[in-house]
Amino acid sequence: MWNKLVLLSVVALTFNYLALAYEPSPLQDFCVADSSSSVKVNGATCKNPMQVQAADFFFSGLHLRGNTSNQLGSKVTPVFATQLPGLNTLGISMVRIDYAPWGLNPPHTHPRATEILTVLEGTLQVGFVTSNPDNRFITKVLQKGDVFVFPVGLVHFQQNVGNGNAVVIAALSSQNPGAITIANAVFGANPSIPWDILARAFQVDKSVVDQLQAKF
Numbered sequence: 001m002w003n004k005l006v007l008l009s010v011v012a013l014t015f016n017y018l019a020l021a022y023e024p025s026p027l028q029d030f031c032v033a034d035s036s037s038s039v040k041v042n043g044a045t046c047k048n049p050m051q052v053q054a055a056d057f058f059f060s061g062l063h064l065r066g067n068t069s070n071q072l073g074s075k076v077t078p079v080f081a082t083q084l085p086g087l088n089t090l091g092i093s094m095v096r097i098d099y100a101p102w103g104l105n106p107p108h109t110h111p112r113a114t115e116i117l118t119v120l121e122g123t124l125q126v127g128f129v130t131s132n133p134d135n136r137f138i139t140k141v142l143q144k145g146d147v148f149v150f151p152v153g154l155v156h157f158q159q160n161v162g163n164g165n166a167v168v169i170a171a172l173s174s175q176n177p178g179a180i181t182i183a184n185a186v187f188g189a190n191p192s193i194p195w196d197i198l199a200r201a202f203q204v205d206k207s208v209v210d211q212l213q214a215k216f
């Protein structure tokens with residue numbers, strides 16, 4: 001009886017652990033990504049700790065404005081494990097996002113991370129949509145100093161609705177959050193998703209699908 005209870009607790013704890021940890025917890029102080037190794041162990045292999053320097057935990061340049069001269073009027077500057085090797089296995093990273101007036105960071109999702117964002121400058125409308133079947137749209141206008149969280153996996157966006165430029169810093173709960181931009185994934189897939197699939201999914205004619213696919 002007692003053994004069974006212990007076993008059940010262990011099973012429960014294991015599942016609890018699996019449910020809580022999006023990335024495995026580190027088994028050493030750090031595991032600086034070894035960019036010279038092609039071996040991947042669900043992340044990068046560790047550099048010899050004796051050769052690790054302060055520079056491995058360091059990134060410079062987040063004070064620099066991203067170039068927003070593009071179709072969307074926004075620019076993401078990432079600080080992931082690729083840019084900051086010391087992040088490897090730590091389950092965290094950050095970005096700077098710049099927005100020109102009316103600039104948009106279009107609807108996208110991070111398959112591996114929750115995102116918490118703070119506005120440094122400007123005014124942004126942000127939002128996300130809950131999963132099926134509700135697809136509830138949750139949105140808010142943010143000012144300087146405001147913080148908003150986008151739960152892991154949900155489709156979200158930010159748009160500059162102020163008069164000037166806007167800039168945010170966001171933290172993500174993965175060293176490599178990934179990003180799936182909805183429009184690009186659906187209409188810009190390579191090779192293309194067959195038009196009849198998209199026409200049926202979006203309940204539109206082939207001409208509309210052609211038009212959208214041509215843009216991506």
Ligand SMILES: *[C@@H]1O[C@H](CO)[C@@H](O)[C@H](O)[C@H]1NC(C)=O
Pocket residue numbers: 067068069070
């Ligand atoms: C910003 O990007 C645009 C388009 O790619 C380019 O023409 C322009 O030179 C860039 N500006 C700066 C300051 O790098």
